[in-house]
Amino acid sequence: MRTLTPKGAATRQRIVQGAAFLMRERGPATVGLDDIRAVTATSKSQLFHYFPAGKADLLLAVARHEADQVLADQQPMLGDLTTWPKWEAWRERVIDKYATQRQKCPLSALTGLLGLADPAVREIIIDLYDRWQAHIAAGVRALRDSGEIAAGIDVDHASTEILTAISGGATMLIATDRISYLEISLGEAVNGLRPARVDPRVGRTDRGLTA
Structure with missing residues (x-):
C-alpha cells in the first residue's frame, strides 16, 4: 500500500468505516459502491483513488478493519489476562459486547465477507484467530506460571478450547x-x-468462576 498523507489516511479510514457500518447493517452482498459513496460523502474519483480495484479492494480493507475491531473490542482486558479477576473482567467484556452487538458484531460481518471476496479474506480471518488465540494462550501461561492452575496444563489446547x-x-x-x-460455553471453558476441588460434604468436584 502506498504511503498516504495524514489527510489521505483519514479519508481512507472514513470510507472503510462507513463501508463496514453499511455491511454490518445490510449485509455485504447488498451494499454497492454508490451506497458507500453516499454514506461517506465520497466522490467516485476519491473512492477509486484509495481503492483502485473498486469493491474488491474495499472488501479486503473492511475485512482487516473488522478483524482488528474484534480484538479492539476486548481490550485492555484481553492483553492482560494475568490473574483470575482479570480473566473474569475479560469474560464479562466479551459477553457484554456480543450482547450489545448481536447479529451486527464484527465477527458476523467477517463471516459474511468470506463468501464474497477472494482467499485473502480467509487469510485475514485466520490471522485474526491466530492473534486472538495468542492473547488467550499468554493468559493461560500466566496463570500456570503463577501457580493458579495446574503446572501440566496444555496451553495450546486450553486456549483453543476457550x-x-x-x-x-x-x-x-x-x-x-x-x-x-455464549455465556454458558465461555463460562464453562x-x-x-x-483445578477441581472436592467438596467433602457431597464428595463431588466443584469449580467456580469466582476466586
Missing part, C-alpha cells in the same frame, strides 16, 4: 439471537482451567 467456545457461542448467537449459548 477460543472455540467464543466462536461457537457467537455463531449460535448470530443465528438465534440468544446470548445464553474458562471455568475448566481451574
Whole structure:
C-alpha cells in the first residue's frame, strides 16, 4: 500500500468505516459502491483513488478493519489476562459486547465477507484467530506460571478450547439471537482451567468462576 498523507489516511479510514457500518447493517452482498459513496460523502474519483480495484479492494480493507475491531473490542482486558479477576473482567467484556452487538458484531460481518471476496479474506480471518488465540494462550501461561492452575496444563489446547467456545457461542448467537449459548460455553471453558476441588460434604468436584 502506498504511503498516504495524514489527510489521505483519514479519508481512507472514513470510507472503510462507513463501508463496514453499511455491511454490518445490510449485509455485504447488498451494499454497492454508490451506497458507500453516499454514506461517506465520497466522490467516485476519491473512492477509486484509495481503492483502485473498486469493491474488491474495499472488501479486503473492511475485512482487516473488522478483524482488528474484534480484538479492539476486548481490550485492555484481553492483553492482560494475568490473574483470575482479570480473566473474569475479560469474560464479562466479551459477553457484554456480543450482547450489545448481536447479529451486527464484527465477527458476523467477517463471516459474511468470506463468501464474497477472494482467499485473502480467509487469510485475514485466520490471522485474526491466530492473534486472538495468542492473547488467550499468554493468559493461560500466566496463570500456570503463577501457580493458579495446574503446572501440566496444555496451553495450546486450553486456549483453543476457550477460543472455540467464543466462536461457537457467537455463531449460535448470530443465528438465534440468544446470548445464553455464549455465556454458558465461555463460562464453562474458562471455568475448566481451574483445578477441581472436592467438596467433602457431597464428595463431588466443584469449580467456580469466582476466586
